[in-house]
Every structure is written in C-alpha cells, then in structure tokens.
Amino acid sequence: MRAPTRSIETDVVVLGGGCSGVMAAVAAARRGAAVTLVEREGTLGGTSTGVLDTFYGFWAPGERGRRVVGGLPSEVVDRLVAAGSAFVRPNTYGAGNGVTYNPEVLRWLYDELCATAGVRVLLHTSLTDVAVDNNRPTRLVLTSGSELIDLRCAVAVDCSGDAVLAHLAGAASEGYDDVPNAQALTTTFSMAPVDQKAFAAFGRAAMLERLAQAVDGGRYQLPRREGSLHPTTAAGVEFVHMTRVVARDPRDPEALSLAEREGRAQAIEYARFLNDCVPGFELAHITWMSRRIGIRESRRVRGRYWLERADVVGGARFGDAIASGAAPIEEHANGADTRWEFLGHAYDIPYRSLQAAELDNLLVAGRCFSASHDAHASARNMAQCMAMGQAAGTAAALAVDGGVTTGALDVAQLQTALREDHAIFGADLEVAA
Ligand SMILES: Cc1cc2nc3c(=O)[nH]c(=O)nc-3n(C[C@H](O)[C@H](O)[C@H](O)COP(=O)(O)OP(=O)(O)OC[C@H]3O[C@@H](n4cnc5c(N)ncnc54)[C@H](O)[C@@H]3O)c2cc1C
Structure with a gap:
C-alpha cells in the first residue's frame, strides 16, 4: 500500500x-x-x-x-x-x-x-x-x-x-x-429552439395524449406515458424530464453504466417523439443532457x-x-x-x-x-x-x-x-x- x-x-x-x-x-x-x-x-x-x-x-x-x-x-x-x-x-x-x-x-x-x-x-x-x-x-x-x-x-x-x-x-x-419498488433513474435533457408559444397553445394535456398514442402505437420505444416539459431561464429552451430507467442498482458500477447508456438512448428517442409529434418542437435539438443519470x-x-x-x-x-x-x-x-x-x-x-x-x-x-x-x-x-x-x-x-x-x-x-x-x-x- x-x-x-x-x-x-x-x-x-x-x-x-x-x-x-x-x-x-x-x-x-x-x-x-x-x-x-x-x-x-x-x-x-x-x-x-x-x-x-x-x-x-x-x-x-x-x-x-x-x-x-x-x-x-x-x-x-x-x-x-x-x-x-x-x-x-x-x-x-x-x-x-x-x-x-x-x-x-x-x-x-x-x-x-x-x-x-x-x-x-x-x-x-x-x-x-x-x-x-x-x-x-x-x-x-x-x-x-x-x-x-x-x-x-x-x-x-x-x-x-x-x-x-x-x-x-x-x-x-x-x-x-x-x-420492491425502488425509484427509477432518469436522464434529463434540454431542447432548443422551441417555439414556446406554439407549444403553450397546444398544451400539456394534448402533449400527454400524443405521448400515450406514441407509446401504444409502438412507433417509439418510450417507457413512460407521462413526464414533464417546462420553460427554463433561457428563452426558447425547454427542459425535458421524461426518461425512466428501472431495475438498475446504482450501487453496482456495471448496472449504473448500463443505466447511463439506456438513459441517453431514451433521451434521443423522446426527442424524436417531440420533434415528430409536438407543435413547437419541430426544429428543436438536444442542447444539453444531464452530466450523469439522476439517481433518486x-x-x-x-x-x-x-x-x-x-x-x-x-x-x-x-x-x-x-x-x-x-x-x-x-x-x-x-x-x-x-x-x-x-x-x-x-x-x-x-x-x-x-x-x-x-x-x-x-x-x-x-x-x-x-x-x-x-x-x-x-x-x-x-x-x-x-x-x-x-x-x-x-x-x-x-x-x-x-x-x-x-x-x-x-x-x-x-x-x-x-x-x-x-x-x-x-x-x-x-x-x-
Ligand atoms: C431525476 C430526478 C429528478 C428530480 N427532480 C427534482 C426536482 O425537480 N426538484 C427537487 O427539488 N428535487 C428533485 N429530485 C430530488 C433531488 O434532486 C435530490 O434528492 C437531491 O438533489 C439530492 O441532493 P444530495 O446533495 O443529497 O445528493 P447528490 O445531489 O446526489 O450529491 C451527492 C454528491 O456526492 C458526490 N459523491 C458521491 N460519492 C462520492 C465519493 N465517493 N467521493 C466524493 N464525492 C462523492 C457526488 O458526486 C455528488 O456531487 C430529483 C431527483 C432525480 C434523480
């Protein structure tokens, strides 16, 4: 030593x-x-x-x-x-x-x-x-x-x-x-530029309806039918809180590494859903992804x-x-x-x-x-x-x-x-x- x-x-x-x-x-x-x-x-x-x-x-x-x-x-x-x-x-x-x-x-x-x-x-x-x-x-x-x-x-x-x-x-x-019900892990991300007026006019309820349709329709690999989007301190930037990684014990480095990979992959898929299905997000890109997966x-x-x-x-x-x-x-x-x-x-x-x-x-x-x-x-x-x-x-x-x-x-x-x-x-x- x-x-x-x-x-x-x-x-x-x-x-x-x-x-x-x-x-x-x-x-x-x-x-x-x-x-x-x-x-x-x-x-x-x-x-x-x-x-x-x-x-x-x-x-x-x-x-x-x-x-x-x-x-x-x-x-x-x-x-x-x-x-x-x-x-x-x-x-x-x-x-x-x-x-x-x-x-x-x-x-x-x-x-x-x-x-x-x-x-x-x-x-x-x-x-x-x-x-x-x-x-x-x-x-x-x-x-x-x-x-x-x-x-x-x-x-x-x-x-x-x-x-x-x-x-x-x-x-x-x-x-x-x-x-038996340990809290899931989540990778968060931001998207910009978002037309926030168009998104506000569309509304959260309509967005969640589209999300449920997307999950049920099988066109997107999304684990969660709900989640939140909110405006940030920067104009045109929305914070996205939607991914969900389960059954990965954060104390196990191999499980945690897998969770990081899965969280990032889900973020890409949720961004694709938002681009395709939610008014205001048509031109938006991922501008930031959480530095590490969030452990609850x-x-x-x-x-x-x-x-x-x-x-x-x-x-x-x-x-x-x-x-x-x-x-x-x-x-x-x-x-x-x-x-x-x-x-x-x-x-x-x-x-x-x-x-x-x-x-x-x-x-x-x-x-x-x-x-x-x-x-x-x-x-x-x-x-x-x-x-x-x-x-x-x-x-x-x-x-x-x-x-x-x-x-x-x-x-x-x-x-x-x-x-x-x-x-x-x-x-x-x-x-x-
Ligand atoms: C996805 C997600 C969404 C959430 N949403 C919200 C929300 O919107 N609002 C809200 O209020 N709360 C929210 N929470 C809960 C809240 O964020 C956390 O409970 C809180 O931030 C925990 O703070 P902490 O200081 O206890 O731990 P952490 O923020 O986890 O900080 C622990 C620190 O210890 C360091 N550390 C660990 N091990 C070592 C080591 N061996 N040597 C040196 N440093 C080490 C880490 O690097 C880290 O910086 C959320 C949590 C998650 C995961």
Missing part, C-alpha cells in the same frame, strides 16, 4: 458537494469550524446542477401554500432570483411552488458561498476508505489523480447521496434492492430515528425537529406512470434521522438520510436536502466548538442556532408564511 502523499487535518469533513453537502459545509464554516468539502466531480452541485433546474419543497402544495424551508437554502434562492437567474413557477403540478434556476449560475453561487465562508473545497477528489476509532470516523482516505490524501477529522458529514462514507464506516443502511434512491442510512411513511402522512412533530417537509410522496417506480400522494400538511424531520445509529460523530444529510422508501419519496426534494444539510453542518460545528460528540449535542442549542439562521421547523410552521 502506498503512503499518503498529502495530509489534511480538519474539524468537519463533508463528503459530497451536492445541494445538501454545500449547505452543510457553508453552515459549519459560518459557525467557525474548519471545514473540508470533498467532491469527486469538477464542480459543486451534484444532482442540483448536473441533472436538474428546479427546486421543489420550499413551499407546501397549494395556491397559498406556506413556506416550510427558510435559512441558508432560502438565501440561495434569493440570490439566484436577485441575479435574474431564477423564477418561481406557482404551484407546479399541484406540488407547491417550484423555483426554476440556471444551473450554471448555481454552480458559480455554490463556489462563492464556499469561498466566502472559508470552506476548503477539494474537487476531483474521491473517498476510498474510512478508519473508525472509538466508534467514530476519524480518518478518511481520499484519492485525486495520483494523490493519496490522509484526512483526519473530528466530525464527518455524509452528503454523498449514496451514503458512501457511512457504508464504508460500517453503518447499517437500506439499499436499492431491499425494496440508492442507500438510506439506518439512523437513530427511521422516518416512516406514517410520520409523513400524519404530519409528525418531533422534539428534536431540525427541518420540515410537506411535498407529496412521489413514486417513480416500474411502469409507465408516476404515483403522487398529497399530504395536506407539513411534518418535521428529526435530528436523530441525521445521526448514524451505531456510530458517533457521523451525520448524514440529503438523499441518504434515515428514512423509509415512502418517507424518503416525500423528503428527497432539494429544499429538504438543503435544510438537512444546514442542520447537519450546524450540529457538526456546535459539537466541535463545545467539545462534545454529535450524539451528546444539546438539541435545544442546535435548534436555537438554526432559528438564528432562519431555518423553519416545528412550531415555526404555525407562523411561517
């Missing part, structure tokens, strides 16, 4: 620079911790910049849905809107307001937020191993090109989406193949609390609430349709669902937090992932500052800090507008 070529000491390490990881890193650094953010790609944002362009989950569904996420995630939205790089789509599909943004500007904004907060960002760097001492992850082995990095940390926050750090540290989890669900860590379907459906409140959600349970499983189950109220996400069950000083946030398949299908929206990230980063910094473990951290202190930073949860939901 080669000796490390570089050593780093840090208070808090955050693995994964997606929307949850950036929030965790910035929140921890703003609270005074020395933070290292590790991301395997050459850009921050993960799914939020590589696959998508619309935040959901900031508002509860409904025409006058209340706001359920504030704090640092809201700061991101406000800055994008102020820069003219985002706009609100009211109560999209009845699931609450969506915020459609320019992902390229968001990449820049994440860079800015990290730089201003003093986060040490390691791009092009992957986690390969974790050492656990005294039941805590204390050393990470990172690789970047030919560099082998030995990173020592007090607290680790896993925002890798796939719970890579938690898994390597020995934390229990529920995986893609543990549920791969590994969910078993934490100190397992957020259940009953919690989400019943609007659960917890004494250790740190974030909240209200989005419908949205199931993209096998088959041609998507199942939506609307809740009609908000629920809390407890701090315990960010703590690995058996290990200390290991927090998880975002797509890999501790929740059942159904609860996750509501709480995986980016606003909730970001709010969890802010909470995990704040908890990590407070634990380091107070010389306690993340498990021994005073939850009331964490909640006070989060409220100071404008997070919304628990009783705030009664007053937040």
